[in-house]
Amino acid sequence: MSADVSGTAGVDLRPEDVMALRHSVRGPVLEPGSAEYEAECATYNLACGLRPAVVVGASSELDVRSAVLFAVRHGLPVAVKSAAHQMVSSAHGGLLITTQRMKRIVVDAQESTVRVEAGVRWREVLPRTAEFGLAPIVGSAPDVGVIGYTLGGGQSPLLGRTLGYAADHVRWLNVVTADGELRRVTPQSEPDLFWALLGGKGNFGVVTEIEFEVFPVACFYGGGIYFAGEHLAEVLEAWRAWLPTVGETMTSSLGIQRLPDVPALPEPLRGAFVVHLRIGYLGSAADGAELVAPLRAAAPVLVDLVGEKPFTSIGEIHMDPVDPMPYFDRSVCLEEFSEKTAQALVELTGAESGCTLANVEIRALGGAFDREPEFPNSVPSRGLPYVVFGFAVGAPDQAEKLRADLARVVDGLEPWTAERNMVNFLSPDEATDTEGVRAVYGAERFDRLAAVKKRYDPTNVFRFNHNITPA
Numbered sequence: 001m002s003a004d005v006s007g008t009a010g011v012d013l014r015p016e017d018v019m020a021l022r023h024s025v026r027g028p029v030l031e032p033g034s035a036e037y038e039a040e041c042a043t044y045n046l047a048c049g050l051r052p053a054v055v056v057g058a059s060s061e062l063d064v065r066s067a068v069l070f071a072v073r074h075g076l077p078v079a080v081k082s083a084a085h086q087m088v089s090s091a092h093g094g095l096l097i098t099t100q101r102m103k104r105i106v107v108d109a110q111e112s113t114v115r116v117e118a119g120v121r122w123r124e125v126l127p128r129t130a131e132f133g134l135a136p137i138v139g140s141a142p143d144v145g146v147i148g149y150t151l152g153g154g155q156s157p158l159l160g161r162t163l164g165y166a167a168d169h170v171r172w173l174n175v176v177t178a179d180g181e182l183r184r185v186t187p188q189s190e191p192d193l194f195w196a197l198l199g200g201k202g203n204f205g206v207v208t209e210i211e212f213e214v215f216p217v218a219c220f221y222g223g224g225i226y227f228a229g230e231h232l233a234e235v236l237e238a239w240r241a242w243l244p245t246v247g248e249t250m251t252s253s254l255g256i257q258r259l260p261d262v263p264a265l266p267e268p269l270r271g272a273f274v275v276h277l278r279i280g281y282l283g284s285a286a287d288g289a290e291l292v293a294p295l296r297a298a299a300p301v302l303v304d305l306v307g308e309k310p311f312t313s314i315g316e317i318h319m320d321p322v323d324p325m326p327y328f329d330r331s332v333c334l335e336e337f338s339e340k341t342a343q344a345l346v347e348l349t350g351a352e353s354g355c356t357l358a359n360v361e362i363r364a365l366g367g368a369f370d371r372e373p374e375f376p377n378s379v380p381s382r383g384l385p386y387v388v389f390g391f392a393v394g395a396p397d398q399a400e401k402l403r404a405d406l407a408r409v410v411d412g413l414e415p416w417t418a419e420r421n422m423v424n425f426l427s428p429d430e431a432t433d434t435e436g437v438r439a440v441y442g443a444e445r446f447d448r449l450a451a452v453k454k455r456y457d458p459t460n461v462f463r464f465n466h467n468i469t470p471a
């Protein structure tokens with residue numbers, strides 16, 4: 001059963017309604033048919049376009065409050081867009097709040113905290129914290145928005161196994177709820193809402209500002225090692241056997257990639273089928289090189305980009321693409337990664353598999369990802385040792401084939417699949433399926449989230465997301 005994310009296309013806004021909205025906010029108010037509207041609605045995934053009835057380009061928390069109050073008054077559901085890396089609905093018939101104009105960043109080096117507004121991306125935070133030798137729990141793609149990433153948990157390819165999820169280190173959040181109230185939410189002031197926001201992925205209001213802890217890390221040993229795709233079985237087996245031998249200061253993942261033939265890639269990788277081994281280590285370069293030696297010896301190396309780097313280069317671990325493109329994706333968490341699992345992955349994605357996916361990656365979790373934080377949150381993937389993410393590039397007219405290719409890989413891993421999953425990796429199809437979202441969180445956690453939703457958003461105003469319907 002799917003959630004109702006179709007919006008309320010039957011609600012007609014009169015010109016005088018839109019004019020009143022314009023007078024109530026400082027940022028732009030945009031309607032379909034203009035170039036400004038199209039630019040404001042642009043997404044990272046070109047296969048997931050946004051078509052709201054009206055857009056408010058919020059410049060402040062006051063703009064957000066005015067937009068939410070207007071939407072509720074006129075019966076419009078609300079969508080929120082910051083960096084637009086994970087839009088799961090077109091927001092058709094709704095009101096879209098964009099936050100890209102809300103860019104304040106405050107670094108408190110003495111307290112080791114950072115405060116950011118809703119439009120800030122990680123790439124804007126990194127140079128600011130680096131000035132003080134401090135590091136946030138940023139993910140594999142520094143171009144994503146800080147708040148959206150954190151509300152879904154936030155899994156770091158470098159600090160995660162040592163420190164846990166980004167959500168685990170949030171001090172407070174400012175959020176505009178469906179009643180138009182601006183709330184400062186802390187573990188002490190509103191513990192249920194604090195718990196639900198961090199992991200609940202935008203279901204409970206518009207988070208306008210957030211404060212989180214940062215840590216004394218200035219550099220790391222890491223990057224990627226590329227092997228030819230025909231050596232997938234050897235590299236997978238070496239990596240699988242190696243993982244239990246390393247401590248929590250080592251985080252690693254492996255991508256099975258069919259790379260595009262583009263000039264931006266070095267010659268050995270251009271248009272190639274490769275295995276991309278990713279390393280993020282918090283010790284010395286000498287210790288890191290010793291730890292990684294068995295992996296380097298697994299097969300002939302095409303390109304080795306692992307070395308000592310400043311923390312600001314954390315994006316070089318995964319080398320995630322930064323330019324918008326049309327794509328489809330699926331994800332699943334695994335209960336184990338055994339020899340049989342590795343063999344199945346080779347059969348599903350190897351040179352003889354017929355796999356067309358641009359990337360199938362498996363990330364090793366564990367360590368601090370499994371530990372409950374001081375102030376609990378609703379992140380559902382604790383205790384799961386691996387997450388697999390499949391990524392298929394193609395236009396919407398290829399959707400049926402690409403979804404089938406993704407399903408073949410995901411379904412092929414079913415013997416080892418967990419019901420729960422990592423929220424930030426859910427595809428639009430997964431995120432808008434009510435029963436699927438319930439399974440991702442688990443029944444007990446979902447029911448608690450639904451109860452919090454009923455209290456703070458009883459009419460499901462915020463439903464263009466990984467929707468949790470009110471109890």
